[in-house]
Amino acid sequence: MSKHGLIMQQHILIIDDDTSELRRLREILSRAGYSIMTASDPATAQKICNTLPVSFILSGSENIVIKKSGKKIQ
Numbered sequence: 001m002s003k004h005g006l007i008m009q010q011h012i013l014i015i016d017d018d019t020s021e022l023r024r025l026r027e028i029l030s031r032a033g034y035s036i037m038t039a040s041d042p043a044t045a046q047k048i049c050n051t052l053p054v055s056f057i058l059s060g061s062e063n064i065v066i067k068k069s070g071k072k073i074q
Contacts, residue, residue, distance in 0.1 A: 011035045011053055015045045016060040025060065 012034050014025050022038045029036050037052065039045035048054065 010055040012056045013037045013054045014058045015039045
């Protein structure tokens with residue numbers, strides 16, 4: 001909650017190399033009121049984390065290997 005009593009929007013980054021899965025998750029989570037960003041590779045995910053606020057990172061692929069901890073990505 002913000003100091004004015006408004007709920008702050010949560011920003012979720014979804015990382016997956018399956019673009020149809022990215023679209024499906026974006027649609028579901030957007031309808032639930034979340035701001036969604038997507039990346040299909042670790043380099044793009046890193047760029048997003050470096051430039052935008054990210055509340056939560058969801059990685060849905062076994063094929064993507066991120067060689068950093070979640071804290072180091074941000």
